[in-house]
Amino acid sequence: MLRSVIISGPPAIGKTTIAKGLGDEFDLKYLSGGDVLKEMAHDQGFETDRDDFWDTAEGMHFLNIRKGNPEFDKEVDEKLKKIFLTEDVIITSYTLPWLVKDGIKIWLAGSHENSAKRMTTRDDISIQDALEIVRKRYDENKTLYHKLYGFNFGEDLSVFNTIINTDNLGPEQVLTQAKNAVKNYYDAQTITKS
Secondary structure (H helix, E strand, O other): OOOEEEEEOOOOOOHHHHHHHHHHHHOOEEEEHHHHHHHHHHHOOOOOOOOOHHHOHHHHHHHHHHHOOOHHHHHHHHHHHHHHHHOOEEEEOOOHHHHOOOOEEEEEEOOHHHHHHHHHHHHOOOHHHHHHHHHHHHHHHHHHHHHHHOOOOOOOOOOOOEEEEOOOOOHHHHHHHHHHHHHHHHHHHHHHHO
16 A cells, blocks of 8 residues: 655745654655645746745746746646655655645644744745745635636645644654554555555
8 A cells, every 4th residue: 555645835834844853753655736836946947946936036027927927836736646655755845745646644724924034944934025026925825726726725625634733833743643644544544544
């Protein structure tokens, strides 16, 4: 039985931190949908070597180009789906939870303000700039994914097995909840298949 996990949620909510922690705990390969999209941006001539590429002016410029060409996202999603369906993997993705049926899907919920606070620490920018970036990325992603696939990003959470509200929790607390969710999900799958 494949063991596959998808972590989704708004920008700067802590998806990468939790996914890497789960990967270590359950010996799963980690893959970021954003990294696959970054590879495509690099192929288009963008300098993508910064961890915070998506929060830079150049990253935002690529997002604007991307809005006009849905093939970028569709190609990324097809690559992620293929990997998800054939490997033991943990993937961070905005869209994959709505596009595949198997595996456990975890939504990390939280306010824009808390995402912005995380971004100020991670990227060393002001809270005002971080809040503007978080809101813009969230709204643009929501519009794009509704146009591409018809789902309401951040609103229709019915596809998720687990929702963790990260507000007022530290990374270790969120990771503990995510570990428990994954363990319980796969323990239940093993019992069901026995």
